[in-house]
Amino acid sequence: MQSKQGSEKRGTVSWQGLWMKLRHSEQIMVKQDVPHAGQGCKDKHRLIVALDGSGSIEIDASCYPVKEGEAWLLLPGQSCSFYIESSRKLTCHALAFDVYREAESEDGEAITLHRTTLPFAGRVTCLSQPTLRMRCGSIGEAWEQTDARSRFRAQTQLQELMYELLPDSQCAASEDSLETLEQTRLYLDGHYQESWTIEKLAAMAGLSPSYYMHLFKKTYGKSAMDYVTQLRINKAKQLMGQGNERIREIARQVGFSDEYYFSRKFKQQQGVAPTVHMKSRRHRVATYHTAITGQLLALQTISSAAPLDPKWSAYYRQKYAGDIPVHLRDPFDATFSIFLAHKKGPYLLGSEGAGSVLYDDLGLPKPATSPDTKEKTMVLLTLEGITTINPDRIVLLHPEGGEQSYKDSAVWQGLKAYKNDHIYYLPANPYYNQAYMPLGKELLLDTLEQTLNK
Known part of the structure; x- marks a missing residue:
């Protein structure tokens, strides 16, 4: 078995020629959720030390409880978010640094530094909480001084702190x-x-x-038993939202041999019986703002598609993320355009039919440079015209085989949506032809649930 990214990964540290360069030091007071913390230092190694309080730290896609006295090491490129309950707070010290390994020339006259990456990440605490607080305070105080001597002291203290935190025989x-x-x-x-x-x-x-x-x-x-029960219940809820299977069959698929025991456990955790939950999932609702999603939860209605990143608290993320099939990005993260491939050229669809599913039902934003389609249901463009819009993501509705000419076009290949593999090709029949009818809209929503989350 292998540990996934963001969890604790261990490797053997070679101390030969290892050197670290402190780049940034700051104390973070977390009084509310802080998604994507430290983005400016994402290309650095980061040491996050919890000085006071408790909460959750999300590293890439994995969330872990964190409390005072713990230290977490992040590798370059890993994302980091903090989540806390409304009545709590968390104080952390963040150190960003580069790691190098030196290579000495044969004559000993020159040394070359090569940037490298440490062979492990995750929780690295081997020091007491007072010692960690004292070391971070000393480094922060020295780093705040602008003179070279104080900065040199901060550098040496970082080396010593990392030496004590790296895995050794005592830990x-x-x-x-x-x-x-x-x-x-x-x-x-x-x-x-x-x-x-x-x-x-x-x-x-x-x-x-x-x-x-x-x-x-x-x-x-939580106990291992409670952890597995939660996994099984979450999977069962996903299956309930996907089809019309019987409760007995769903219970068997997720690991319960007794459907009555499954029903008791389900109601114990969710507050409603499995049959009631299945009926509520037949109403398919997509929300584009977390406040609306929360209001629906109060009415015991769970969205089929909703933005989970970045504004939910750790509690809501952990409890409901498995219930929502499509995890939309923050509405302001990416722009969308939907086109119909036609022999005359690409038509930009407006806020009716298939376009209404994207812009009204899902609340996805258009690019600022998108032509006004309020007076027209669609606007004829050229491929070059699409480059002036250049949306982050594109949905192309096309007749059979009609998408190939676009894929072969150098202009199409120059779009950022193409380069980032964010173009979704769907047949015009039925997604365009039937999108003006309720059943056609629902069919398009079902398909987008599978495509936008890839």
Whole structure:
């Protein structure tokens, strides 16, 4: 089993010629959700130290509880977000730095530095909370000074801090336990429908059953049994939204041998019986703002498509993310245009028919340079005209075989949507021909659920 990106990854550190250069130091007061924190330093290694409070840290697509006294190491390119409950706060110190390895010339007269990446990431705490606070405070104080001598001191203190945080023989047992624990959690993610026992998981982690249960609950906030039950319930809700299978069959598919036990567990966690939940999912609703999504939740209605990033709290993200099939981006992150391929040229569709599904039902924004289509249902353009719009994403409705001429066009290939693989090719029949009717709109929404989330 392999640990996924964002979880704890360990490797052997070679100290020969290793050198680190501090680039930025700041203290972060987290009083509300902070999505995409530290984007300006995303190309650096980052050490996030929790000084006070508690919350959640999301590294790439994985979310972990974090509390004071913990330190997390991020590799270049990894995204980072903080989420807290409304009544809590979290104070962190963030250090951004580059890592180099030196190579000495044969005559010993010159040294060349090569940028490198550390062989591990994730939680790296091996120091006490007071020691971490003192070290970060000292580095931050020295870094705030602009003179070269103080900055040099901050650099040397970073080297010493990282030396103490990197895996060593004193931390090996604890870190190995956490790594193997994470591997068993990932195993459960992929085998939740199978039969398993605490003894089997503990043996996989190389721990005693009692210590495994203690460590699992301490690390993930719930027992292994509750964790698997949540996985099964989440999968069951997905299956309920996909078709008309019987409760008995859904229970069997997610790992429950007794449909009545499944129903009790489902109602215990969701507050409603599985049959009631299935009926509510027949009403397909797409929302384009988190406030509207939250209001629908109060009415026990879960959206079929909604923006989950970046404004939900950690609680809502963890509880409802699995219920919503399509996780839309923030409405202001990407612009959309929908075209009809025609022998006369590409038609830009307006706010009727298929266009209304994108712009009205899903609330997706048009590019600022898009022609006004209020007076017309569609506007005839040329391929060159599309380059002036240059949307982030494109939906092209085309007759059979009509998309190939676009794919072969150098102008089409120059669009940023093409370069980023964000063009969705759909047949005009039925998505254009029937998009003026309710059933046609629902069919297009169903298809977009599968395409926009790729």
